[in-house]
Amino acid sequence: MRKSFGAVRALISADLTLAPGSIHALVGENGAGKSTLVKIIGGLYRRDDGEFLLEGESVDFRSTREAKEAGIAVIYQEPTLFPDLSVAENIFVGRQPYTRFGGIDRAKMRRETSELTRRLGVPIDPDREARGLSIADQQVVEIAKSISIGAKVIIMDEPTAALSGIEVDRLMGIARQLRDEGRGLIFISHRFDEVFALCDTITVMRDGSYIATNPVEDVTEDAIIRQMVGRSVENLFPKEETTVGAAVLEVENLSSPGIFEDVSFTVRSGEIVCFAGLVGAGRSEIARAVFGIDRYESGTVTIGGRTVPAKNPMAAxxxxxxxxxEDRRKQGLAMSAGVQSNITLAIRESLAKLGFITSSLEEPSARIWASRLQVKTHALDTEASMLSGGNQQKVVLGKWLATQPKILIVDEPTRGIDVGTKAEVHRLLSELAGTGVAVLMISSELPEVLGMADRVLVVREGRITAELPREKATPENVMYAATHATEEAA
Structure with missing residues (x-):
């Protein structure tokens, strides 16, 4: 496969062979071409050149509808259900069954939806509105939809990025069930433990080109990383020794009943403090309240001794x-705006002259940060939606670094990005701390927490149950505090 967008060659030479009854991992750094290849298979893009065979027949899909009718379904990291429609309506949207009198046969839709979700081991009320479903249940609905159209090929693009451990296990069980039914699955993930536990074959891409395909039992994680990045990523957590200074951020007795309670902590200059804990423990909610996005009922937040007004991000x-x-696409970026506009979004007021902002005023600052963070784009006016996940994350980081912050809160900074870009983000956070910036990081990946933190604050059910210095932050200590009450953990 080959595909270009103007002067940008997204796919130089991509090869993939998927067998029925198998789960085939597709891995590579962000920008390696995985998403472009998937979008060609799914009918969103048309290839420029190359051969595409489905069950031995040459195909050239001109739309996603054609791909679906041929038996190909794509399930994205963030499901695309209609929130105001019911589960049954989402599964049958665009192809509703009709009664002999010409009306929509809703009873049949409900019946078949119940059967599909029961068959997947996750019974869901067919009349339930999609808006209230968890990400995991939305993915089940997407899978049920793919089965209902008779999909022979199911592509799962980063399906576990936003799921808890139990939800991941459930999804992997469903994937194995689909494989045993004779369907072919393409599984895209940056989590190697899942790839090696679930898949039978791994194809590696790099810089738009095919690199290698191997049975899982014939390769190691280190070998896959070398193929992905063209080098060894020996220091994934490049933590620098820094001089810890005075307190920058002080949070005292912060409470929001039912969400978090009596939260107090300090982050000092040159220090990386990590919030650890299980999904749903309240880590992100605390961070959002500290920044002023969410309300809190009592407590104080101060920066350098100055009180931050509640519910006021501009003041913060x-x-x-x-x-x-955490969600860079919905909360961190203006997806239809260019790289330049996104990077300067938080400093436009300082760049404006006589109340007006122009591209020439934005360009110098945007170019500095795009270059420093090595954002891969052919032009600064490229829409954020056209960038890979890793490059989108770099743009979000660039936006906030351009403000020259004293305290930077980063929520899941490496979620959904490849191992090479992870190392770059970790290096950047370490360098920031080295310049005296206070960093508060939230991560669900325990190796990342242990590798980057000077101190670990463990959150359980909205309370900080333990404060662990780097030398005492072991996997056992962190997990014990994440699963036990404050008194027991202490």
Whole structure:
């Protein structure tokens, strides 16, 4: 396969062979061409050149509808259900069954939906509105939809990125069930433990080109990483020794009943403090309240001794706080705007002249940060939606670094990005701490927490159950505090 977008060669030479009754991993750094290849298979893009065979027949899909009718389904990291429609309506949207009197046969839709979700081991009420479903249940609905159209090929693009451990296990069980039914699955993930536990074959891509295909039992994680990045990533957590200074961020007795309670902590200059804990423990909610996105009922937040008004992100920004959210696409970027506009979004007021902002005023600052963070784009006006996940994350980081923050909060900074870009993000956070910036990081990946933190604050059910210095932050200590009450953990 070959595909270009103007001067950008997204796919130089991509090869993939999928067998029925198998789960085939597709791995590579962000920007390696995985998403472009998947979008060609799914009918969103048309290839420029190359051969595409489905069951031995040459195909050239001109739309996603044609791909679906041929038996190909794509399930993305963030499901694309219609939130105001019911589960049954989402599964049958565009192809509703009709009664002999010409009306929609809703009873049949409900019946078949119940059977599909029961068959997947996750019974869901067919009349339930999609808006209230968890990400995991939305993915089950997407899978049920793919089965209902008779999909022979199911592509799962980063399906576990936003799931808890139990939800991941459930999804992997469903994937194995689909494999045993004779369907072919393409599984895209940056989590190697899942790849090696679930898949039978791994194909590696790099810089738009095919690199290698191997049975899982014939390769190691280190070998896959070398193929992905063209080098060994020996130091994934390049933590630098820094001089810890005075307190920058101080949070005292912060409470929001039912969400978090009596939260107090300090982050000092040159220090990386990590929030650890299980999904749903309240880590992100605390961070959002500290920055002023969410309300809290009592407590105080101060930066350099100055009180940050509650529910006022602009005030937090003016006092030197930056916030990189967990969901970069919905909360961190203006997806239809260019790289330049996104990087300068938080400093436009300082760049404007006589109240006006122009591209020439934005360009110098945007170019500095795009270059420093090595954002891979052919032009600064490239829409954020056209960038890979790793490059989108770099743009979000660039936006906040351009504000020269005193305290930077980063929520899941490496979620959904490849191992090479992870090392770059870790290096950047370590360098920031070295310049005196206070960093508060939230991560669900325990190796990342242990590798980067000077101190670990463990959150359980909205309370901080333990504060562990780097030398005492072992996997056992962190997990014990994440699963036990404050008194027991202490």
């Amino acid at each position: 920004m003016r006092l030197g706080m930056g916030f990189v959210p």
